[in-house]
Amino acid sequence: MSDRPPPKVVTRADVARLAGVSTAVVSYVVNGGPRPVAPHTATRVRDAIAILGYRPNLTARALKLGTSGVLGLLVPDSSNPFYAELGLEIERATSAKGLALLLASSNSDRSLESRLIGDLAGRQLDGLVVAGTAGPPIPGVGRVPRVSTPIVYLDTPVPVPGYTTLSSNAQQGATLLTEHLRQVHGHKSVALLMGTHSQPWRDGRELGWQLAARNGNAADPPIIRVPFTREGGYEGGLQLLTVAAKKRARAVLASSDLQAVGLLRAAHELGIRVPEDLAIVAYDGTEESEYSWPPLTCARQRVRDIAETAVQVIVDQAEPSHQTFDIDLVIRRSCGCTPTS
Structure with a gap:
């Protein structure tokens, strides 16, 4: 144990004393106003701050100004490549x-998500972006606490009164992928690995696949419901690919890149070649889809546009609205196209 006293906390008054100015002038320099400070005086204050190692009390500043300069992002799984990329893009947008x-x-715990929303909202954040499991509090279905902090909900394909909601056009993406397999590669039947969730609306990926896959088909193509994970894709792949050869799927749409990666492993273990014996396409378009083997043909979400819009809505304190973002079809090897296609 050390007998040394704890280090003294440097205050605004200490900075003012060293710089030879009032504490109000220090505040003007630190906060960029509200009154102008002469350049040579501002330089003395900044030098004093550097010498003393002064750190403003951000909590007190937030209470005084009504703004913290901090946004919150809540995701269901920070290890998921899609949410990792989303976090990176939102961080870039907030930094800018x-x-x-x-x-x-x-x-992906709904009760924990609800508690986190309340906790983050109580930390004087300027706004909160939620890509969650429970979704926004839809009238008659609401499950999360209502808070005064501005919240932007992602992955919400329907307008919700009182909230800004942003969503990729999942139905468009699934339709593009399914039609590509049917029209370009001649697959009459396209199976679906569909992720499981508890949202109060039907997933656009399933709707888009259904519209395109059933077009002209006498029988419904197979659908396997598994989690949005590598493990889910692997287990779903085993279900699809271990049936009798003549009934085995020849083309599959995976509702996430992670599922597609698990499906690739299942196919490899069973000696099924991709794309020669099995064509695979996926929804999301993360970096993981580009570096799997073979690289995945995918419907890529415009993550940067979504992130920048979410941050801008909070900064502008915009009125609640709903916005849908188009999907980009990215052609690679996994569907059977050549690199020059």
Whole structure:
């Protein structure tokens, strides 16, 4: 144990004393106003701050100004490549606005997600972006606490009164992928690996696949419901690919890149070649889809546009609205196209 006293906390008054100015002038320099400070005086204050190692009390500043300069991001799984890329893009967008980002993960636990929303909202954040499991509080179905902090909900394909909601056009993406397999590669039947979730609306990926896959088909193509994970894709792949050869799927749409990666492993273990024996396409378009083997043909979400829009809505304190973002079809080897296609 040391007998040394704890280090003294440097205060604004200490900075003012060393710089030879008032504490109000120190505040003007630190906060960029509201009154101008002569350049040579501002330089003395900044030098004093550097010498003393002064750190403003951000909590007190937030209470005084009504803004913290911090946004929150809540995701269901921070280890998922899609949410990792989303977090990176939102961090870039907040940094460009001179803001900081606080990230939290609910581990796809609805009760934990609800508690985290309340906790983050109580930390004087300027706004909160939620890509969650429970979704926004839809009238008659609401499950999350209502808070005064501005919240932007992602992955929400329907307008919700009182909230800004952003969503990729999942139905468009699934339709593009399914039609590509049917029209370009001649697959009459396209199976679907569909992720499981508890949202109160039907997933656009399933709707888009259904519209395109059933077009002209006498029988419904197979659908396997498994989690949005590598493990889910692997287990779903085994279900699809271990049936009798003549009934085995020849083309599959995976509702996430992670499922597609698990499906690739299942096919490899069973000696099924991709794309020669099995064509695979996926929804999301993360970097993982580009570096799997073979690289995945995918419907890529415009993550940067979504992130920048979410941050801008909070910064502008915009009125609640709903916005849908188009999907980009990216052609690679896994569907059977050549690299020059």
